[in-house]
Amino acid sequence: EPEVTQTPSHQVTQMGQEVILRCVPISNHLYFYWYRQILGQKVEFLVSFYNNEISEKSEIFDDQFSVERPDGSNFTLKIRSTKLEDSAMYFCASDRGSYNEQFFGPGTRLTVL
Amino acid sequence: KQEVTQIPAALSVPEGENLVLNCSFTDSAIYNLQWFRQDPGKGLTSLLLIQSSQREQTSGRLNASLDKSSGRSTLYIAASQPGDSATYLCAVCETSGSRLTFGEGTQLTVNP
Numbered sequence: 001e002p003e004v005t006q007t008p009s010h011q012v013t014q015m016g017q018e019v020i021l022r023c024v025p026i027s028n029h030l031y032f033y034w035y036r037q038i039l040g041q042k043v044e045f046l047v048s049f050y051n052n053e054i055s056e057k058s059e060i061f062d063d064q065f066s067v068e069r070p071d072g073s074n075f076t077l078k079i080r081s082t083k084l085e086d087s088a089m090y091f092c093a094s095d096r097g098s099y100n101e102q103f104f105g106p107g108t109r110l111t112v113l
Numbered sequence: 114k115q116e117v118t119q120i121p122a123a124l125s126v127p128e129g130e131n132l133v134l135n136c137s138f139t140d141s142a143i144y145n146l147q148w149f150r151q152d153p154g155k156g157l158t159s160l161l162l163i164q165s166s167q168r169e170q171t172s173g174r175l176n177a178s179l180d181k182s183s184g185r186s187t188l189y190i191a192a193s194q195p196g197d198s199a200t201y202l203c204a205v206c207e208t209s210g211s212r213l214t215f216g217e218g219t220q221l222t223v224n225p
Contacts (some may be wrong), residue, residue: 031210033212035213042179043202043213043215048211055210056211057214060210066141084205093157097210099164101159102213104149
């Protein structure tokens with residue numbers, strides 16, 4: 001069964017460094033999303049992406065964040081200058097656009113030291 | 114702004130019991146509602162999706178209902194098993210292709 005994959009599973013970085021989190025959505029899906037979950041807190045929406053552009057973003061998704069779909073399969077989230085409070089589990093999700101059932105990847109645990 | 118609340122925050126039951134998890138949302142103008150399961154340190158597994166026009170959906174021992182006008186959904190788990198132990202999350206989508214807004218989850222423990 002097709003699934004969303006994410007790499008790496010765990011990323012440790014120093015404060016101020018740039019990180020890129022990678023996702024491969026399900027191949028025939030049209031909408032792509034990033035969410036994050038700080039330990040012990042709710043899953044929070046960051047950004048959605050459709051037709052090669054951002055369709056919606058939350059107040060969390062400031063100028064430090066960017067997303068890209070560099071080719072037909074990958075979807076990336078870049079954090080330009082990481083802060084301690086960026087430490088969280090980051091989830092990628094995709095849906096095919098009918099019924100809009102979102103399927104999530106296993107997540108990347110980002111630890112900022 | 115949509116807010117999603119789940120009650121109870123935690124639930125512990127003996128194996129074999131039927132149980133109900135509750136989810137409420139503040140804005141009834143939703144497109145659909147999804148229930149997810151999350152195991153510790155893992156991703157989210159979609160369990161059931163209910164469209165706004167539907168009243169319920171069933172998958173195996175799981176049954177989810179939706180009362181859009183009152184802003185409520187329930188997840189019924191029949192004949193619970195230790196393998197059902199996980200956190201169950203409810204999330205609503207307000208328009209096609211838009212964000213999911215999540216509740217805090219119910220942490221379920223099924224004791225053998």
